[in-house]
Amino acid sequence: xxxxxxxxxxxxxxxxxxxxxxxxxxxxxxxxxxxxxxxxxxxxxxxxxxxxxxxxxxxxxxxxxxxxxxxxxxxxxxxxxxxxxxxxxxxxxxxxxxxxxxxxxxxxxxxxxxxxxxxxxxxxxxxxxxxxxxxxxxxxxxxxxxxxxxxxxxxxxxxxxxxxxxxxxxxxxxxxxxxxxxxxxxxxxxxxxxxxxxxxxxxxxxxxxxxxxxxxxxxxxxxxxxxxxxxxxxxxxxxxxxxxxxxxxxxxxxxxxxxxxxxxxxxxxxxxxxxxxxxxxxxxxxxxxxxxxxxxxxxxxxxxxxxxxxxxxxxxxxxxxxxxxxxxxxxxxxxxxxxxxxxxxxxxxxxxxxxxxxxxxxxxxxxxxxxxxxxxxxxxxxxxxxxxxxxxxxxxxxxxxxxxxxxxxxxxxxxxxxxxxxxxxxxxxxxxxxxxx
Amino acid sequence: xxxxxxxxxxxxxxxxxxxxxxxxxxxxxxxxxxxxxxxxxxxxxxxxxxxxxxxxxxxxxxxxxxxxxxxxxxxxxxxxxxxxxxxxxxxxxxxxxxxxxxxxxxxxxxxxxxxxxxxxxxxxxxxxxxxxxxxxxxxxxxxxxxxxxxxxxxxxxxxxxxxxxxxxxxxxxxxxxxxxxxxxxxxxxxxxxxxxxxxxxxxxxxxxxxxxxxxxxxxxxxxxxxxxxxxxxxxxxxxxxxxxxxxxxxxxxxxxxxxxxxxxxxxxxxxxxxxxxxxxxxxxxxxxxxxxxxxxxxxxxxxxxxxxxxxxxxxxxxxxxxxxxxxxxxxxxxxxxxxxxxxxxxxxxxxxxxxxxxxxxxxxxxxxxxxxxxxxxxxxxxxxxxxxxxxxxxxxxxxxxxxxxxxxxxxxxxxxxxxxxxxxxxxxxxxxxxxxxx
Numbered sequence: 001x002x003x004x005x006x007x008x009x010x011x012x013x014x015x016x017x018x019x020x021x022x023x024x025x026x027x028x029x030x031x032x033x034x035x036x037x038x039x040x041x042x043x044x045x046x047x048x049x050x051x052x053x054x055x056x057x058x059x060x061x062x063x064x065x066x067x068x069x070x071x072x073x074x075x076x077x078x079x080x081x082x083x084x085x086x087x088x089x090x091x092x093x094x095x096x097x098x099x100x101x102x103x104x105x106x107x108x109x110x111x112x113x114x115x116x117x118x119x120x121x122x123x124x125x126x127x128x129x130x131x132x133x134x135x136x137x138x139x140x141x142x143x144x145x146x147x148x149x150x151x152x153x154x155x156x157x158x159x160x161x162x163x164x165x166x167x168x169x170x171x172x173x174x175x176x177x178x179x180x181x182x183x184x185x186x187x188x189x190x191x192x193x194x195x196x197x198x199x200x201x202x203x204x205x206x207x208x209x210x211x212x213x214x215x216x217x218x219x220x221x222x223x224x225x226x227x228x229x230x231x232x233x234x235x236x237x238x239x240x241x242x243x244x245x246x247x248x249x250x251x252x253x254x255x256x257x258x259x260x261x262x263x264x265x266x267x268x269x270x271x272x273x274x275x276x277x278x279x280x281x282x283x284x285x286x287x288x289x290x291x292x293x294x295x296x297x298x299x300x301x302x303x304x305x306x307x308x309x310x311x312x313x314x315x316x317x318x319x320x321x322x323x324x325x326x327x328x329x330x331x332x333x334x335x336x337x338x339x340x341x342x343x344x345x346x347x348x349x350x351x352x353x354x355x356x357x358x359x360x361x362x363x364x365x366x367x368x369x370x371x372x373x374x375x376x377x378x379x380x381x382x383x384x385x386x387x388x389x390x391x392x393x394x395x396x397x398x399x400x401x402x403x404x405x406x407x408x409x410x411x412x413x414x415x416x417x418x419x420x421x422x423x424x425x426x427x428x429x430x431x432x433x434x435x436x437x
Numbered sequence: 438x439x440x441x442x443x444x445x446x447x448x449x450x451x452x453x454x455x456x457x458x459x460x461x462x463x464x465x466x467x468x469x470x471x472x473x474x475x476x477x478x479x480x481x482x483x484x485x486x487x488x489x490x491x492x493x494x495x496x497x498x499x500x501x502x503x504x505x506x507x508x509x510x511x512x513x514x515x516x517x518x519x520x521x522x523x524x525x526x527x528x529x530x531x532x533x534x535x536x537x538x539x540x541x542x543x544x545x546x547x548x549x550x551x552x553x554x555x556x557x558x559x560x561x562x563x564x565x566x567x568x569x570x571x572x573x574x575x576x577x578x579x580x581x582x583x584x585x586x587x588x589x590x591x592x593x594x595x596x597x598x599x600x601x602x603x604x605x606x607x608x609x610x611x612x613x614x615x616x617x618x619x620x621x622x623x624x625x626x627x628x629x630x631x632x633x634x635x636x637x638x639x640x641x642x643x644x645x646x647x648x649x650x651x652x653x654x655x656x657x658x659x660x661x662x663x664x665x666x667x668x669x670x671x672x673x674x675x676x677x678x679x680x681x682x683x684x685x686x687x688x689x690x691x692x693x694x695x696x697x698x699x700x701x702x703x704x705x706x707x708x709x710x711x712x713x714x715x716x717x718x719x720x721x722x723x724x725x726x727x728x729x730x731x732x733x734x735x736x737x738x739x740x741x742x743x744x745x746x747x748x749x750x751x752x753x754x755x756x757x758x759x760x761x762x763x764x765x766x767x768x769x770x771x772x773x774x775x776x777x778x779x780x781x782x783x784x785x786x787x788x789x790x791x792x793x794x795x796x797x798x799x800x801x802x803x804x805x806x807x808x809x810x811x812x813x814x815x816x817x818x819x820x821x822x823x824x825x826x827x828x829x830x831x832x833x834x835x836x837x838x839x840x841x842x843x844x845x846x847x848x849x850x851x852x853x854x855x856x857x858x859x860x861x862x863x864x865x866x867x868x869x870x871x872x873x874x875x
Contacts, residue, residue, distance in 0.1 A: 036527045045523030046541075050833070055548050057756060058529035083441045158549050 010202065013195040014122060018077065020191060021119045022070050024184045025105055028113055028162060029066045031177070033059040035165045048168060054110070054160040062108055069101045069108070076101070077123065091127055098123060106148050110159040114148040115188040117141070122195050246297045254290025258283050295343075311346045315353055319371070328361050328369055335374040341430055348406045348428065349373075349382065352414075355403055356384030356424045364388025364422045376427075379412075384424040391418030400424075468759055470766055472509040473525065473535025475518035478785055479749045480591050480709030486783035494776050498769045505762055526550055531754035533763040534770075537585050542577075542750060543831040551584040552753040557764045558583060564772065572826045573789045576748040579831075585752035586771040589786030590794075592822045593648075593744040594814070595734050596706040598699055600727035601626060601638070612733050612818060613742055616652070616678055619703065619735040620685075626702045627685050635689065641682055642691045642701045646846045647839070649675035651744055651827045653737035667842065667864045674737065676846055676856050683850045699727035706731060707747070708819075709785035712803070731814055733822055746826030748789060778802070787819060795820050834874055838867055 036059050039048050049055075056062065076094040084090040102120045106113070121141045128134050146152070153159060166177045261283035269276040312334055319330045341349070353371055360366040366388030374381050400416055403424070407414045412428035474491060478484035488511065495507045509532075513521050519541050525531055531550060545551050558564055566574055566583075570590055577585035602609060605626050610618055623640025630638050653671050666672070695701050711731045733742035751770055753763045770776055777788035781802040788794045795816045803816075829835070845863045849856060 040524050040527060043520055043524075045527050046520045049523045049526065049544055049548065052548070055526055055550060056529070059527070060529065079445070083444075 007202070010126075010195065010198050013191060013198060014077075014126075017119050017122055017188065017191045017195060018074065020184060020188045021116050022074075024113055024115060024188065025066050025070060025109065026063070027184070028109055028181075029059075029063045032056055032162070032165055033063055035168055039168060044168075051167065052160060052164045053154065054158040056110075056160050065108055066105060069105050072101050073098055073119070080123070095120075095124055095127065103148075110161075111148055111150040111153050112160070112162040113185070114145060114150075115185055117145050117148060118188055118192040122192060125196065125199055249293075251290065251294060254286055254293065257286045258290070261286065311341070311350060314350060315371075318350075318354060318357075322357060322361075326361060328367055330357060330369045330371065333370065333372040335372070336380065341380075345410060345428065345430065348410055348412075349380070351406055352382060352403050352424075352426055353384065356382075359400070359424075360384065360386035360388055360422060364390060366421065379427050379429050382424075382426040382428070385421060386423075387421045390420060390422050468505045468762060470505060470507045470534060470759060470762055471530070471532040472507050472766070473518075473522060473532035474509055475513045475515045475521075475536060476511065477515055478709060478713075479515065479536075479538075479589075480707050480747075480785055481515075482707075482709050482713040482785055484713075484785060490776070490779045490783050491770075493779060494770055497775075498766055502762065502765070505759075507766065531756055533754050533757040533759060534751060534766050535754065536588070537750045537752050539576075539747065539750075539831050540833075540836075542585065543579065543833060545752075546579040546582075546584045549755055552755040552757065552760070552763075554583045554586070554753065554764075557753075557760070561764070561768075564768065568772070568791060569789050570791055570794070570820075570823050572746050572823060572828055573748045576746070576828050576831075577750045577752070585750035586767060587748035587789035588751050588771050589780045589784055590746060590748045590789050590823050591707050591709045591786040592746045592819070592826050593705050593707055593734075594711055594731035594822070595744075596704040596711070596729060596731055598702050598727055598729050600699060600729070601702050603728075609730070610732060610735070614732075614735045616649070616735050616737045620678075620681060622702060623682055623685050636687060637695070637700055639691045639695060639701045640685060641703045642693070642696045643704050644679070644682065645705075645843070646675050646679045647843075648705055648734060648744065649678050649737075652734050652740045652742065653678075654740035667860045667867060671737075671739070673856055673860060676849065676860065678737070679846065680850060680856060697726075705734070705744070708787060711814075712785045733818070741825055742822075743825045743827055744822065746823055746828060749786065787823060791820065791824075794823070834871070838870070841867065841870070 036056065039045055076098050080091055080094045098120045102116045105116050121137075124137060124141075125134075128137055150159060150161065154161065162181065163178075166174050166181070169177065261279055265276045265279045265283070268279065315332060315334075319332045322328065322330050357369055357371070360369045364386050366386030369384065369386045372381075372383045372385075400414075403426070404414055407426055407428060410428050412426060414424065414426040417423040417425070472491070472495070476487050478487065491509070495509075498507060499505060510521075515538075518536070519538055522535065522537075522541060522545075526545075526548075537545060537551070542551075558566055569587060573587035573590045574583070577583055577587055597609065599609065602622070607622055607625060610622070619640075626638055627636060627640050628638050629636050650672060653675055691701060696704055708731075734744045736742045751767055753760070753767055757763045771789060774790065774793055777790045777793040778796075778798060780786055780788045781793075781799045788799070793799060800816045803814075829839075842863070845859065848854070849859050
């Protein structure tokens with residue numbers, strides 16, 4: 001887009017308008033000076049004064065002033081287009097400066113040439129994107145172009161006219177000068193129109209392009225959605241296949257063995273109870289192996305740090321992480337020697353601690369949190385205590401609901417106390433007898 | 438990005454530095470005031486002292502303003518001065534303070550070359566415009582604004598050939614004489630003295646219908662209106678009176694030679710000419726064959742003994758960079774008693790300041806170079822003539838119309854036409870002309 005804006009043709013036209021304006025402005029100021037010199041040499045000054053309505057005050061200084069202002073305009077164009085093409089502040093400032101310089105030139109030339117306004121408008125049009133401000137600008141442009149007209153202003157103000165200076169020459173020369181003067185004015189307008197047409201074309205092209213791209217984007221988006229659905233389905237299928245394979249490989253294998261063993265037991269139990277006992281022992285071992293296999297399979301499906309580390313290490317890691325990332329201090333006090341429980345228990349404990357800490361920080365704005373864990377008979381007691389704002393009335397939804405559900409699933413109990421800070425007390429019965437280790 | 442910013446800041450810094458240098462340079466140099474003046478008299482009389490007055494004024498001014506130098510070009514003749522001014526204007530080097538010729542005043546003010554002095558005048562407590570002759574001050578006004586101040590004033594007077602009147606046994610006319618008095622004297626002096634059948638002694642020379650108009654209360658251009666009425670009864674009266682005087686001459690025209698030979702009784706003369714040719718050294722150059730003096734113009738019933746008043750104006754360039762100094766210098770020339778007295782001492786006009794013009798020292802100045810026994814025009818009379826004088830509008834258009842009217846009147850006199858009908862036709866021509874000019 002940005003490169004597009006300064007494409008070759010527009011740039012050439014812009015430069016051409018600049019050149020035409022420089023020639024016109026310098027031409028007029030030099031022509032006036034030269035004519036005045038000619039009048040002075042011919043000693044026609046007093047006679048000439050009778051023909052004019054206003055004086056050109058400092059004709060020689062005017063040439064330099066015009067040159068200076070034109071130089072300024074060119075410099076501002078270079079700064080804007082080449083050095084800071086994307087800095088909106090520079091663009092706005094330089095455009096306003098352009099406008100002032102251009103009016104200074106028009107006033108210097110006493111409104112005999114207002115074509116320089118077109119140069120400024122051509123610059124402005126390039127940068128104004130917004131539709132509304134573009135209309136305002138167009139109104140300002142047309143208004144100032146009409147107002148800055150010599151014929152209109154010379155009614156109420158004392159302005160010199162280039163025509164008076166042209167009229168000093170002989171008739172044939174007058175025609176020559178007038179036509180040059182008018183040609184330059186027309187040329188400027190023609191270039192400006194060509195420039196505008198180009199800009200409009202360019203922008204129309206851009207709009208079409210954007211429309212096309214938009215449609216394409218829409219299509220691709222739809223396709224992507226289809227793909228994502230398909231990918232989801234495929235993942236599901238893959239997972240199902242894996243589960244089926246696992247079940248087939250472990251459970252199927254074990255159960256087949258068990259059922260075959262039991263069949264054998266049924267067959268021999270009346271003949272040889274001793275043999276049957278041996279057989280049953282064998283079946284028990286197979287069953288245990290099967291359970292091991294299933295545990296292995298299930299553990300492969302487990303997420304989190306828990307499947308990689310021990311519970312204590314996992315909780316310690318979580319505490320370190322929280323201490324590292326938040327302002328709150330968490331102290332973990334574990335008085336249980338061997339933290340090794342069933343996976344569902346480990347999961348529940350881990351989650352309860354995690355949620356307790358999260359709640360203390362999020363809802364209690366606690367600065368210090370103490371987590372203690374100890375054994376009492378066959379139960380494990382977890383306490384999460386903080387020094388936060390607490391909670392006068394218990395409301396569900398502060399993450400406590402999940403905690404309750406989790407612990408209830410393990411036949412445990414949880415209590416909350418929000419009177420001084422916030423305390424979570426959880427009691428979970430451990431299935432020591434059911435452990436497989 | 439950083440490099441660009443450095444370039445930008447560098448450019449701005451350079452610009453500031455240049456501005457500072459320029460301002461410093463400008464302030465450290467002495468102020469030079471350009472003064473535009475011409476050499477010689479504004480009244481087309483010989484003048485030996487034209488530089489003297491201004492050199493004195495400039496020396497005085499430079500003494501009081503140490504860091505100021507006044508510069509002027511010497512040797513510009515009055516005929517060239519208008520062109521010189523115009524050239525300076527076109528070049529953009531308008532003098533800070535400059536003399537303005539009557540013919541330039543209207544054009545210059547309309548071009549905005551002359552500074553409007555109203556603000557300067559009202560804000561200066563030491564300046565009171567009432568000190569000037571009202572008529573003189575009014576010559577520097579245009580469109581209700583004061584653009585220039587009068588430096589010296591010259592009224593028009595009536596030259597009287599005393600020797601001729603004495604020869605014919607006629608008393609010197611009084612100051613409040615009338616048209617009838619003059620017509621009667623003209624009738625009496627107009628005669629053929631050498632009996633060759635041709636008149637060789639006349640009543641008036643150069644006395645025009647305009648002079649008559651001013652003394653009958655007529656005014657063509659009232660309040661600068663764009664209408665000029667030539668069918669007004671007073672205009673007609675003036676033309677008829679001129680025709681009557683002309684008729685006495687029986688169609689014979691009066692020449693400068695007749696006048697120089699002392700054969701004409703009356704001729705309008707500026708006060709400048711009066712002073713120049715009445716005093717040494719120029720006294721011996723002209724009008725040596727007879728005794729002469731000046732009096733006021735004769736008046737009609739409705740009018741007064743008034744005449745045209747001219748003033749030499751000095752103004753300030755509207756683009757002057759030293760407005761306060763220019764104003765001080767302008768005041769030095771026009772508003773100080775000493776400089777104004779120099780007008781009496783070295784120039785041929787009357788000071789524009791009323792108090793100086795009527796002072797005893799001034800009268801003494803006038804009397805100094807006179808022949809013994811000659812009575813100079815009294816200063817009260819002089820002031821009266823100036824104060825009640827007529828100022829001709831300086832519009833180019835007005836001058837053109839008046840030239841047309843002069844031609845028309847001389848045609849009436851030569852071809853002995855009917856005044857009323859001729860002026861009616863002429864009015865239509867003028868109206869058409871003015872319409873085109875708009």
